Amino acid sequence: MHYGHDYFANQDKAGESVLLNLDGKTLRGTIPAGQTRGVHLLAAYLPAEGWALAQVEVAAKENEIPASARRLKALDLQGKIITGDALLAQRDLSRQIVEAHGDYVWTLKGNQPQMCEDLVTLFAGEKTVPGFSPATKDFRTAQTSEKGHGRIERRTLTASTELKGYGDWPYAEQVFKLGRYFKRTRDGHVTHEVVYGITSLTAQEAGPTRLLELIRSHWGIENGLHYRRDETLREDWCHLKQGHAPRAMAVINNLIVGLVLRLGYPNLAEARRYFDAHPQATQRLVLLHFP
Numbered sequence: 001m002h003y004g005h006d007y008f009a010n011q012d013k014a015g016e017s018v019l020l021n022l023d024g025k026t027l028r029g030t031i032p033a034g035q036t037r038g039v040h041l042l043a044a045y046l047p048a049e050g051w052a053l054a055q056v057e058v059a060a061k062e063n064e065i066p067a068s069a070r071r072l073k074a075l076d077l078q079g080k081i082i083t084g085d086a087l088l089a090q091r092d093l094s095r096q097i098v099e100a101h102g103d104y105v106w107t108l109k110g111n112q113p114q115m116c117e118d119l120v121t122l123f124a125g126e127k128t129v130p131g132f133s134p135a136t137k138d139f140r141t142a143q144t145s146e147k148g149h150g151r152i153e154r155r156t157l158t159a160s161t162e163l164k165g166y167g168d169w170p171y172a173e174q175v176f177k178l179g180r181y182f183k184r185t186r187d188g189h190v191t192h193e194v195v196y197g198i199t200s201l202t203a204q205e206a207g208p209t210r211l212l213e214l215i216r217s218h219w220g221i222e223n224g225l226h227y228r229r230d231e232t233l234r235e236d237w238c239h240l241k242q243g244h245a246p247r248a249m250a251v252i253n254n255l256i257v258g259l260v261l262r263l264g265y266p267n268l269a270e271a272r273r274y275f276d277a278h279p280q281a282t283q284r285l286v287l288l289h290f291p
Contacts, residue, residue, distance in 0.1 A: 017046050018081050019046070019214060020046060020081065021045045021221035022068055022071075022221075023042070023221045025043065027039045027246050029240070030246045039057065039246045042067045052257075054075060055247075055251065056070060056071045068084070069093060072093070072096060072097065078100070083104075086111060089108050105214050106198055107197040118166070120196070122160060139159075140160070141156065142208035144212060144216075157208045157215070160175055174202070176211055178197065225254070232272065256268075260272075263285070
């Protein structure tokens, strides 16, 4: 464990990026026949660097919430922005992060029904009678549009400080509404979804454009880490089940992804083919900081 930490710490500019993604992944090859639960690992991932900064196993009788609290307690959160999916949007985790001098950006779902209801009401707009204008709201909006992979994608985020000081959410500075519009170019099929969220970042620290970037970057842990481990390194086809072997294999896969991305390879499969054919280059890469 200390060896892995030292290895990471010796990498050039390791840990200097701000954004830290939290997300869990079940190793499907460890699920016993007839059961639904296998080894589940929660990773803290730096998407800008490609490193899994830390990883912890989620115990059989718990979920990712207490595992996240343990993992965050062991990390230096000074100046970090923590993102997670709706499950991790919890008051205690929010308080823990800010009191460790970090910030949070959460999306919200049904696990926080009252807060979701408040946000729906806020962004729904105010009904007025003829002759009267709605009250001025602190709404700030940013939008992005992209075309690729066979679809047109548009994202619109509206942020507000209107609920600051309202309710009991610790250190909440802004709330936001994110609308996602997808149109499939092949047949014109349209999908539209809306999510809501909350953050401890002030409007000066993160306007709507910055919030949109942060939320989009959260998917770095899915696309940049978990997808590569599954699709290229075939992690879920591995049937190591005894002792610490599954977790150790996941650590090795995290290391492979991090090293390759830092070399500038956007395609992990291409890098894997190169290093398979050049074992001496592989040895130099791994031992670079350990003469």
